[in-house]
Amino acid sequence: MRSSNPVFSRRGFSRDTGYAGFNAQAGGPTANPYAGTNPYAQGGNPYAQAPTDPYAQGQPGTQAPPQYAPQTRPMTMDDVVARTGLTLGTVIAGATVGWLFLTQNLGFAVGAGLVAMVLGFVQSFKRRPSPALILAYAALEGVFLGALSGFINDLPKMSGAPMQAVLGTMAVFVAMLVAYKTRIVRVTARFTRFVLIAAMGFVLLSLVNVLFMVFGGGDGLGFRSGGLGILFGIVGVVLGALFLALDFKQVEDGIAYGAPREESWLAAFGLTLTLVWIYMEMLRLISILRGD
Numbered sequence: 001m002r003s004s005n006p007v008f009s010r011r012g013f014s015r016d017t018g019y020a021g022f023n024a025q026a027g028g029p030t031a032n033p034y035a036g037t038n039p040y041a042q043g044g045n046p047y048a049q050a051p052t053d054p055y056a057q058g059q060p061g062t063q064a065p066p067q068y069a070p071q072t073r074p075m076t077m078d079d080v081v082a083r084t085g086l087t088l089g090t091v092i093a094g095a096t097v098g099w100l101f102l103t104q105n106l107g108f109a110v111g112a113g114l115v116a117m118v119l120g121f122v123q124s125f126k127r128r129p130s131p132a133l134i135l136a137y138a139a140l141e142g143v144f145l146g147a148l149s150g151f152i153n154d155l156p157k158m159s160g161a162p163m164q165a166v167l168g169t170m171a172v173f174v175a176m177l178v179a180y181k182t183r184i185v186r187v188t189a190r191f192t193r194f195v196l197i198a199a200m201g202f203v204l205l206s207l208v209n210v211l212f213m214v215f216g217g218g219d220g221l222g223f224r225s226g227g228l229g230i231l232f233g234i235v236g237v238v239l240g241a242l243f244l245a246l247d248f249k250q251v252e253d254g255i256a257y258g259a260p261r262e263e264s265w266l267a268a269f270g271l272t273l274t275l276v277w278i279y280m281e282m283l284r285l286i287s288i289l290r291g292d
Helices: 077-101 106-125 131-153 161-181 189-216 226-256 261-289
Strands: none
Touching (some): 077 261, 106 131, 131 261, 189 226
């Protein structure tokens, strides 16, 4: 079953990491029903070139017939960059609207955030990417983030905190991209299992904390304030950074295996989810450090 947090629920291209939404290769309660071999890997790619003539094998001097062209243009890095830029641009546009008009009306903003979460779940369970659905998610998520950020910015001692969170998110992205490209961070099956198990534990503790807050009042188990809150916030940011590495691996494998061009929308969706996660954790951490 996929996680209740959409940032940890997406379909990937990776060959053996099992990145597709908390799957367990060996089955079990967390097994991903879509897990298995990479559909773009050799031997299973429906867009791969046609095989050689079976009657030509073993016959000296016989040349194989010409191979057919792919049925669709494969995904490129330019496709991923363009779709990610469009998706993040939509988030920024929505955030601008939320910041300017909904800072004092958080009820509507929270509603937009809940609808965005539902749209994220729907896209996560769809077998094919839907650009309209992804952009609608980005716009509504942006409205929620903008209104929340504006509200926090107006609190005492919190002026400038959202901009610090944006800069912190950008720094995490660049640092992880450099670490991934230089192979300081290597995405292996063991790495992926560790990240997924840690993320599930983080989400579970967060949900338990929310339940204690709702029924017991206060800060629940104390995961969002004081020293324990700072530690929990740092863990959240680190987990987001590690998921960026999984996103980069997803893109790299999709290009290497000749994924169709439309799959670049899934890469953009995954990167956007992770960046939103990092921003939220960064903003929460800055709030705790400023003592509000």
